[in-house]
Each structure stands twice: as structure tokens, then as C-alpha cells.
Amino acid sequence: MSGAAAYVAELEAAKRFMREHDRFLVLSHVSPDGDAISSTCAIGWMLKQLGKSYVLANADPVPGKFAYLKGADEIRRLADLSAEAPFACVIAVDCADYSRLGDVSHLLAENCAMLNIDHHPTNDRFGTHAWIVPHAAATAEILFDLLESLELKWEQSVAESLYTGLLTDTGGFRYSNTSAKVLRQAAHLLELGCSADELAAHLLEKVTLSQLDLLRKALSTLSFRRNGKIAWIAVSIQDLVDTGASPEDLDGLVNYPRNIEGVEVGILFKQVETDRYKVSFRSGGSADVAKVAQQFGGGGHIRASGATVAGNLEEVAERVLAAAEEALT
Amino acid sequence: MSGAAAYVAELEAAKRFMREHDRFLVLSHVSPDGDAISSTCAIGWMLKQLGKSYVLANADPVPGKFAYLKGADEIRRLADLSAEAPFACVIAVDCADYSRLGDVSHLLAENCAMLNIDHHPTNDRFGTHAWIVPHAAATAEILFDLLESLELKWEQSVAESLYTGLLTDTGGFRYSNTSAKVLRQAAHLLELGCSADELAAHLLEKVTLSQLDLLRKALSTLSFRRNGKIAWIAVSIQDLVDTGASPEDLDGLVNYPRNIEGVEVGILFKQVETDRYKVSFRSGGSADVAKVAQQFGGGGHIRASGATVAGNLEEVAERVLAAAEEALT
Structure with a gap:
């Protein structure tokens, strides 16, 4: 299968995974960065549009810097989920290996279905379904394609999530992973109402004392x-x-x-x-x-x-x- | 005339200006910045493709930072042009008013034709032909459209000039002038071989001691x-x-x-x-x-x-x- 055909096949498999399951647990890596939080929020937004129920969670708290993202306030701590466990279905985003999800094993059902969406070249393809795109600059880049393919109607809030992921994982479009595709996606997100200057000022220029x-x-x-x-x-x-x-x-x-x-x-x-x-x-x-x-x-x-x-x-x-x-x- | 129709009319007038004249003097503003030098180089490149002769010049030396741009080494000082004066035809780029060209009057022929291409909202429309696009983030953005409309075959060197203008005038895609159009143009320039990381490191991150x-x-x-x-x-x-x-x-x-x-x-x-x-x-x-x-x-x-x-x-x-x-x- 060519790279492009494999990409489409994995994209279709991810869509099926989201459509065929319900009651999702959406996770990302410990010490979450901009792409991790953005991707968690964006998956939550997509599941909501699909009429699915879901819980967003992370091993660690959401850094205050990302609190403006819609859905960030729904991201709960793993330690607080015992009452709802076990979960039979997980989507892991931006996480290169299972151990970086944190201590989740006790939260998951046996034979838990797990979709692993990531761009890290070192991803070990954990889970029951893996969609790894090593040439993607950010998981947000992959989720942009997923959202478009699901034919969901864009909203500014999810555009801001994805712009945040692109911006932070490319160091403000300065790293070598800054591709034409990244900039075209970012252009589209600006048209959806994202503010390039406000997000850059907040995410890249703010420093603590x-x-x-x-x-x-x-x-x-x-x-x-x-x-x-x-x-x-x-x-x-x-x-x-x-x-x-x-x-x-x-x-x-x-x-x-x-x-x-x-x-x-x-x-x-x-x-x-x-x-x-x-x-x-x-x-x-x-x-x-x-x-x-x-x-x-x-x-x-x-x-x-x-x-x-x-x-x-x-x-x-x-x-x-x-x-x-x-x-x- | 609608904004779009006016834009096309001014674009066509600029193309006629370049095609109908020869022996151009290409100028920009004193204390040239990235967009000024880039735009000067890009106009020089276009004139060369059109088979025209031209002189690139500036009141001030080219900052060493922009020496890598193809054509930058052709940019001469105004003070050194007396032997070739008078010039009957000028293209001024990225320059908001005539006085910011420096001391040029003695270099110009009477009834000198002058095309003024700029994006500064304060441009006073000096010259015989003015093409001012106040919503453009950089003069490089306008020149991108000009080059495409002239149907010239892109080369990496001119792509690097225009990327430099876009990058520096938007503060690395961080200012409020960072539009979807800017990012789409930048995406195209990356496909022509520009290196987002090398240009950003050189132009935005290098500091002197x-x-x-x-x-x-x-x-x-x-x-x-x-x-x-x-x-x-x-x-x-x-x-x-x-x-x-x-x-x-x-x-x-x-x-x-x-x-x-x-x-x-x-x-x-x-x-x-x-x-x-x-x-x-x-x-x-x-x-x-x-x-x-x-x-x-x-x-x-x-x-x-x-x-x-x-x-x-x-x-x-x-x-x-x-x-x-x-x-x-």
C-alpha cells in the first residue's frame, strides 16, 4: 500500500472506531504540552458532534496556560476516575508509548479497545488500533484531517485547539517540522476566527517572573x-x-x-x-x-x-x- | 470599482509598467529592513526574467543579516550612481513616502516614470503609478501576486526573498497582520525549497552580543x-x-x-x-x-x-x- 493509501485506510479505521464505540476515555501523555491538551480537547469536541459520551482525562493537571481551550476544564485527573471505571474504549492522543499515559491499567476493562493517534516517530504502536503519522508536525495536524474527513462543521473553539497544537509543536512555525501542510492548515484555522497574534502572544511570548x-x-x-x-x-x-x-x-x-x-x-x-x-x-x-x-x-x-x-x-x-x-x- | 477589481486593475498597471519600460532604478526606504531588501531583490529578479536592465539601489548599506538574499550584493548605494544618472524609470518598493527613498532627486530624469508598490496604510501615493495594498502584511505579499500574474517560473532564490519579507514583517507570523493569505503564500514558498527553520533561526533568533x-x-x-x-x-x-x-x-x-x-x-x-x-x-x-x-x-x-x-x-x-x-x- 502506498503512503497515501495507508494514510486514508488508517483515517477510515479511526473514523469507524469513533462511530462504532461509545463511552470513550480520551487520554494523552503525562506532563501534557500544548499539542497534548489541544488534541484531547479536539477529540472531545469531535465525539460530542458525533453524539458520543466521553470522559477527558490526564495523569497531570492541565497547565494554566492552556485553560482558555474549550474543553480544557473538562479534563479530569486519572486519580479521580475510579468510580466510573472500567472503561472499555480509549482514544490516546500524542502519546508515544503506553507508559506515558500514566497509571491507567486499573481504569481499563479487559480487552479494552484503544485507538492510538500520534505523530512521534518513536511511537511503539500500542493499543488495538494505531494511527501513527511520523511526518506530521503535531497530532493536531492529523486531527485536522480527521475532523475534515468526518465532515463535521468547524467551530472557532476547535479551530483554536488545533492552531494551538500546530503553533506549540512547531515552535511558532520555526522548527524544521514546519511544512507547507502545517501552514495551509493554520491559514484555514485563521479563517475560522483564530487570532494569530493573540495565540502567539499567549503561548509563545508570555513568561513567568x-x-x-x-x-x-x-x-x-x-x-x-x-x-x-x-x-x-x-x-x-x-x-x-x-x-x-x-x-x-x-x-x-x-x-x-x-x-x-x-x-x-x-x-x-x-x-x-x-x-x-x-x-x-x-x-x-x-x-x-x-x-x-x-x-x-x-x-x-x-x-x-x-x-x-x-x-x-x-x-x-x-x-x-x-x-x-x-x-x- | 470593488476592492478586488481595483486590485486587479492596479496589478495589471504594474505589469504594463514593467513590460513597457526599460533601464529601471529599483529603490526602497532608508534603513532598509527585511521586507525592503527582499522586495528590492524580488523586483530585480522579475525584471531579469522579463529581459529588462535595471539597477538596484538604496540610500543605506544592506544589513549583513540580509546578505544571503540573491541580488542583495547587487544593491548599490545612491551616492555611487551619479555616473549612470539620470534614470527615466523607477520602481519604489515598501516605501511610504518619497522622502524615505533618500536623496534621489538629482538621480532622476525630469518627468521620470515612477511605480510605487507598498503596503503601508500611510503611503502618500507618490510617483506616477501607485499600487498601495494597505491590508497586505508585507510588500512581499503584493510581489508574490505580481510574480504569479507575470507567469514567471519560480526559482528558490526569489522564493527565499519573499519568505524573508513575509517572515520579518509579520514578526515570524506573530503580529496581527498574519493573515490566511500570508500563511498560504508561505506554504507555497516552502514547497519551492525555502527552509522555515533556517530562515527563522537566522532572521528571528540570532542576536548580537x-x-x-x-x-x-x-x-x-x-x-x-x-x-x-x-x-x-x-x-x-x-x-x-x-x-x-x-x-x-x-x-x-x-x-x-x-x-x-x-x-x-x-x-x-x-x-x-x-x-x-x-x-x-x-x-x-x-x-x-x-x-x-x-x-x-x-x-x-x-x-x-x-x-x-x-x-x-x-x-x-x-x-x-x-x-x-x-x-x-
């Missing part, structure tokens, strides 16, 4: 090597305590040194124990930072990698920076 | 009023000297306080003389900062405004913050 304080502290450590070709910053456990920042607030910090003009390798040293650092590497050019990370027992891609290194900051930095210098030559 | 140093200094002044509903930062003349930052490096700084969660009004105090500050206001919500700016002889929009206020920082801040507090209530 903790995040900004952490950035300030991290930037105060900015240092260079090799005529500015290597730039690094460091964050201590005390910095996290002082700023009240969460571990997720570290996401993206390594981009600050990497994005400086002339820098080829950006590095973040993040203290995880007194004498242990998680080191993140980003390469903007030709330097292969996967090789650097491998020298310290880590791994990753040519342009993004990581490793954990024992020692105090001075020792760790010295060893890591020497290896990074090697990678430049 | 001066910019980052300035950010660091500015963030160290971050202060709050009214339970965090007002946030402000300040930049002194000495900060610019110390960091080597240019005035353009201040662009966007005011967004840092504005983007903090819970902040309704973000303010930047920028010292312009010993006892004089340019004050920028940004509102994320309902507070009308145009009214605040007006109290100090300035102006702007509900969500973005500015004014210049005399006094030292302490005096200026006290008066301005009191007025901003009023606007919250």
Missing part, C-alpha cells in the same frame, strides 16, 4: 571560548531555588548562547547534584555535538545533544569545553 | 508596580555606550516587561539626553496606553504608544508610573 529571573541569572554567567565560537551559561540548584523556577523553565535556555552571532556551539551546564551537571549542547553550524556528548556517555543529534558529567562546575566545564573545542576543528 | 548585553542590563532594572500589573525597565545612554548596542537594538526590549505573566502594562524608559527620556508603553490587555502617552504629548495605539518626557529617571518614572496606574483603574 521566575523564568525571567532565571534567564537573568543564567545570562550573568555567559562566557566564551575560541574567539566567541563557543558560548556557555550555567544554572545552579540554588538558582532554581532562588527564582522559584521549575525544571521546565530551563527549556530553551541553551538557545541563548547558541543564538549569539558568531557562536557555533552553545552549551548549558545545569547542576543536578552537588557535584554533577547535566550538559546540553546546541550546534548552529557544522560542529557535531552528538560526538561531543558521546565522549561523556551521552548522545543526541548533530545539532542537539546532552550528557551528564560528574565534578564541580570548574572541572566539568574544563573537560566539556576542551571536547567542544576539539569538535570545532 | 551587544543586544544580549543590553538585554542583561535592561533586565537588571526590572521593577514592578501595582502588584505586578505594571512592569518597567530602563536603558541609559551609558548602557548603549558600554554594550556597543545600536538604537535598533532597543526594538522589542519593551516586550520583555509586557510579556511577564500578570503584567498589563509594560514600560521602557530610554534615556535620549541627560534629562530626557523616550518612554514606550505596551498594553497586553484592556489598559489604553495611547491615553497615557497623550498626557505627555505623545501618542499611538491602545496597545502600543510612546512619548518623550523631560526630567531625570526618578522624576520621569514617578510621573509616568502614576499615569499608568490611573489607566489600570
